[in-house]
Every structure is written in C-alpha cells, then in structure tokens.
Amino acid sequence: MNRLKPVRIVLTASLLSFVLFSANVSAATYKVVKNDTLYKISKLFKTPVTTIKKTNNLKSDSIKPGQKLTVSSKIYTVKQGDTLNNIAKTNGISLASLRKANCKWNNTLAVGQKLILPGVKSTTTASNTTASTVSYKAAVSARAVESASKSAVIPYTKAEKDLLARLITAEATGQPYNAMVAIGGVVINRVQSKDWPDTITDVIYDVPGGFYQFTPVKNGFINKPASSIAIKAAGEALLGADPSKGAMFYFDDSSTNKWLWSKPLTARYGKMVFVK
Template sequence: MKRLNKAGVLAFGVLLSVTFSTISASAADYTIQKNDSLYKIGRLFDTPVKTIKSNNNLKSNTVYPGQVIDVKAKTHKVKKGDTLFLIAKKHKISIGALRKANNKWNNEIEPGQKLLLPAKNKAPKVKKAAAKTTKASTKAKKTATKSVIPYTQKQFDLLARLITAEASGQPYDAMVGVGAVVVNRVQSKEWPGNITKVINHVPAGYYQFTPVLNGTIKNPATDIAKKAAKAALNGSDPTKGAMFYFDDSATNEWLWSKPLAIKIGNMVFVY
C-alpha cells in the first residue's frame, strides 16, 4: 500500500477531524438528573420521546440519575468573558433551561468548556378561532404586544397583586425582580406556561408563593406594583434570570444554598 507523506497525513487528519465534527455536531451527551423523565428531556431539547428512545436503544421510559444518553443539541464553546446569562441571551434561551441542560447550578464556567444548548422556547400557537375574541381580550392582547410573554389583563392584575404582597416597602428594582422571577418561570420549560399557573403552582402540596397560601394575593395591587409588573413583562430583569426569591430573614437552607443572583433591599434572588 502506498504510504502518505507527512503533508498527506496532516491533510487526511484535518479532513477526518472536520468530518467527525460535522457528524457529531448534533449529538451530545446528557446526564440524567434527579426527577428527570424522558418527557422532560424531550421538552428541554424539543425532541419526541420515541426519538430519544430509538437513538439510545431504550426499551422503556425508565431512566436513572447519572445515566448518560445521546440527545440532539447544539453546543456553545465558552469564551473568555462569557457568563451563563450572556450565553442564554445570545442564543435566546432561558438561563433556567441552560442550567438544566448542563446540570449547572453555580456560575462557574471556563474558556473552552462546552455547554449543551436547550431548544429555544416556541411561541404559543394561536388558533383561528381567536379571531372571534371579545373586545376585552383584544384589548388585553394589544396591552401585551411589547411583552416578552403573552398575558391577559387578569394575569397582569394577578402579577401586580403578587408584587404588592411580596415586595411592598422594598426598592422598586426588588418589585420588578419579583415580577421577573414569574416571567422567567413562564419562559422556562421547567415551570407551567403562563402567569396564572406559575403563581398558583403547588407541586407536591408546596406553595411556591406565600401570598397564595395566606390569601394576601387577593389584596388590591398598588400603582407602583403595577408599574413594576409592566416593566417585568416588557423584559426588565434586575435579577438576570433568577428563578427564586426570598426575604433575607428566611432560614430555609435549600434556598440559601442556591447560587446568588442579586440582593436588593431585603429581597434575595437566586438561580
């Protein structure tokens, strides 16, 4: 067999490397996390469960923490100056989904590190029947035109009442931050898909928002809370992607163990 000279070997190696990169660009390793399911993973990477099962030769829907499976996902190679927030913003994905895709719950990343990119959030489909909406719902849609998530006037009022109950007397940015946490959850695939469902979410009997439990959510919203709600809905987020908040007098170790996003007044925001 004819030997390749050094230049030929180098060229062949480069070609092989490029070819391999092209083939593997859409395939990535995902490590199963606690409470994961194929359904959740499918939503995270916008891939049907049957496709995940087929690609991994899985005979059932059962998966285990620590198990590694192949998923179809793009990757981002971390560069100097990158942060999880900036990466999420660049690729138009939620920081919560980015953390979930990489099981990355702190903010430590290094140049050269490769991160899996979850699928982008899809805009909700609008049914044709929506053309026959009432004047009230049409007005609500116009109100939400500039918002980062869709919402109705009723949902806007609910968000403003939550902000009133949770952050009255706190700096304005803290009030916006409370609204932003709700918006971030709506945008994340790990939480319900609209404001009402996020605020009233009670997984395993655990209320996510104390005002829903103690009834203060029913109190009227203040004008400044409405202003803060509007700002959050239009994309303002002083927390840069936080998913939780609590008062600094809280003693919950689980909350305090989460990566800190920012502290504003007495309000602590974490990822």
C-alpha cells in the first residue's frame, strides 16, 4: 500500500480549458502531460483513438506533453450543494475519472465552476440524462438489496467483492488470516469515511494527487485471480469483521516510510502493520 500525501496537491502539469459551443454541444481542450498516450486519453473520454485523431488532424499516434487535444465531452456547471462524489454518481462515471479529467485532487467546489464529465457525450439530451440518473438509482438500490441480504456493512456488487479479494490476494498472500481480513477492513473503513470515495471500486482505484493508494493497482497485480482464502476474508470484512481496529492505512513492516510509522498503531499481524 502506498502512503497518501498529507496534502493533496493540484498538479499544474495537467490543465483543462473549456470551450462552450452551444447549450447542448461542448468540447474539452485537454493538454497532454508526460506519459499520456492517445489510448489512455481515449479510455478516459470513452472516445475512439481514430475519432481523436480525426478531430485533431493527427497523422500518427504520436503526441507530446503540452500538446492540446480537443475531445467531445459534456461540461457540467457546479450548483449549490454539489460534491464531486454526487456529480460522478449522477452522471454514471467514477470519481477517479472525474478527478483526472479535471485535474481535481481536492474536494473544494465553487458554484458556477465548470467540470468536464469524461465519457459523457455532449449530445446527451435531457431525457437521456434523466434516464441515466434513474438507471444509476436503480443500480444503487440493487447494490443495497444485495448487501442487505447478507447483513453487509456497506453496499457492494459481486464484482466489487471479487476486486476486494484480488487486492487481499496481492497484498497478503502468505500472511495470517487476520491480516487478510484486516486489509478488507481498511478498504471498508475508507468507504465509510467522508474523507475517501464511497464505493469499494473508487477507494481501491483512488489516485489522489497522482499517488496510488494500493501498490497492486500500480503494478498490475490487482488483475490476478483471487485466492479462495482471500474471497473468504473479503466476505468476512464485508460482514463487518475488522481486525484492523479502524485502521485507514496498512503496510509491510519492512517499510522505511517515516510518515506511515508515525501514525497511531492499531494492529499487527505477521508482517502487516495497520495504522490510523
């Protein structure tokens, strides 16, 4: 697990400007940053690479930092009471995608502020938006029904349980069972906290300020199949078992990270250390 920087900074390297063409049609001007590729940008905005190339008159897949690309995307105007989480949910996108598209690593919003909604097309009509919102609410209800039937402490889907189990597999294979359940507990503690995203998926894939919170997400080990014991541990954590005792972070005891070691210790199992 990677440490969270004490202060979430805004990365000035990635700047987004907005051009409003009409009430229903808008575009985002995205400034390419280091390590960007057309493929990554196409995945973020859910737009084919060929479309991006055609829109920007690109003759090859080569792009460079500082280059500006126009990508079709809906623009949202922040209203009173809005939060990043609510905006992401209402529009059916992940919090991580919303943050990345807008280089928005803190939670501060201002009424009237413009935000790019990556993957939400600018031609979306009011009726389609309403349908999307209804679909999202139905999905939330389905999540609640599934978790309630199992007395879970948070709503979740089968895919999210598998994702949690894969994280546990990558982080704690060979460690005591309590350590595995405790890792699930840390993720759930974050979901329940107002300081973190509010779904298992968004917590695990959270990259505030460009800092990965979980090493397996960064190195790709999160994509390996979950072990049967990790699936069992994930299930126990979802039912409320928390050997981490309220921890928000965990790390291997070989870590030399002074920031992590300075935090209040809640539990230790094998090589795994849990802190608040």
